Amino acid sequence: MGIAQNVIFGLITGSYIAIAAVGFTLIYGLINMINFAYGEYITIGGYVGFVLASVADLQIPLVIVLAVPLTAVIGWTLSRAFFTPIRETGPIPLLLTSIGLGLILRNGVRMVAGAKRRFFEFQQATVFQFDVLGGLQFNTSSLSVFAVAVAVFVLVHVLLTRTRTGIAMRAMGDDETLAEVAGIDTSTIRSRVWLLASGLAGLAGVLLGVQNSVGPFLGYDQLLVVLAAAVLGGAGSAYGAIVGAYILGIAMALTVGILPTWASEFGTTVAFVVLIGVLLVRPEGIAGKEVRRA
């Protein structure tokens, strides 16, 4: 199988990254903070999903339906407890607090749940083979992930462009002071951003957990790639984050599929080479606002 098949693998990998990256970039764009604890929100989502699947014995679709709002509430609660009180102190205290919170959550999860990784019950997939483009293979598991991701992007797009909350979010992202003057309740909007971003992290956590396993480092291991996708897309742009995530996903898959086999372990490295290459040409990212040079 050739390039096309690897592009498909990249689209699947990109789907996980993109869901998480949209949430991450919403926090950056609207709350104006880089949340290094975001990886742990993904982890919490994975564990919430695992508990629902294994203890409550629920099917994956229902697990997703329940885990996303639960993680959203947990994420919102954490933001109220740790970030809201210091919101006015500037980006550096917020950044350091998020790093500290991430550390606390990561080790807290390890203390409560143990270091042992947990596996969702295996979902046997149906395989579809096509003799085109050097041979293509899909299976229901991969298609489900991609379909969920697309559905999420459509919902986020509708939310941002067709609802009062979304329009208020965009207004706040453009100019918070002006939005306040225009009568937008920025405090409420910030709460909704936290709910939305944490819910997306929860969804990414469940999907990653089903695909792989759930452990204390589930989200932390993905954070660097999620951050890279957000930066590549243009920090603050949800659409850019989606494009950035898929570019990185495809770059990682093509590394494995095309480069000599000895280079197959360098997928993530190649993804970051792509990131740096793009930023050298376009410092504002794919969909970011133009950077002003002094």
Added chain:
Amino acid sequence: MRTPITRRDAMKALGASGTFALAGCIGETGGGENQTVLLGQPTVSTSKWDFLQPAVTAATEMTIQEVNDAGGPLGNDMEFKQRETALKPQQARTVVQQFKNNDGATVIGGLLSSEVTPLVDFLTSQEIPIVSNWLGTTAVDTRGGDHGTPDDVSDDEWVWRTQISDSIHTAGAAQKMVSEGYENVAILNGTAQGERSWADAFEKWFTNGGGEVVNRIEVEEGKSTYKAELDRLFEADFDAWGLATGLNDVVTILREWSNAGYGGQLILEDALRDEALIENAGEQAEGAWIASPTGQGPAYDAFEEKYKSFKSDPPALHAWAVTCYDMVNVVALAAHRAGSADPTEVEKNLGPVTRQGGTTVSNFADGKEALDNGDEVQYQGAATPCTFTEYGNVLGNVAIERVTPSAFEQVDVIPASDLENVLDEY
């Protein structure tokens, strides 16, 4: 009229009191040799092999209790202390130094391949015996031990292991594959030292046996998916494939392999012989082979009985817990024979208590009695005969097992005698 205290007076007083305190410290350590054997045990509770640690800890506790119930080495209770390395070489290095310098450990009882391989020279320089129940890497096949001169430590490399080398059981695995008529294989392995060691050794023995490795891919472990790696591997045409990564990744890989319907006979790395594999991917891996040390030496039955009755619900037993029993016993016997808890004296006696001849013993109580009577002892282990070679290695049988959805089923045992000549030096 009181004379005011000058700065000079204060400095004199401080100097005198400091000297006095220092003399007290020196007196504390210099007043007689410490006769308590302390085993420093590095742990991997927060690594990809975390699932193996509980049984190793239980086996250590059980064996030390058994040793102490028999009076302990040098008539004192043996002690042990654990420190976590997280399977990181740099952390392992720090842990070894802490055991040696802060805790005053007699012996380090542990360390895995991924930790030892980059640290061999450092470990040798520390001049404290490292007796590992984990170590399988081929990197120490000819590094370690006392070089056959127990009384002369100048040529010692201080690393010993009660687990057989990857060279031995991968030779068994390759032998099995060749005998079953497989002519070409592919290998998918992680980049950690343990996985590379297994893959390198398996490739070497399979090629030596007349087979061909047609494709080999190394993967970055911890990824969310391995679809692209599997697709690349299965581009080649082969009869069977070998897989060596940590358990978490193996479960993901096996599930994706099953979902994609690639097929092919599979052989797994020995470290994956754990109930967790059956529990999480037993159905997907059904029919796969796994070649691993049997972990069943001359004294296995007695050990198993004691282990199972030690706790009401002991952690599932695996090969590294059995080798742990041997590790604790040889350390205790070596210290008792040495008449000292000094690391160098224990180093001089590790070889002799397993290969000197004399009374054959399989536990500390019998060994202590023999040594107290002036006899020599030859320890016979629970996992292997545990006869240390000059490089600090042991030989043991290799089991070939088949994975079923509910268990590992033994299909063949390759005796150590069939494999002892695979290496020129060992």
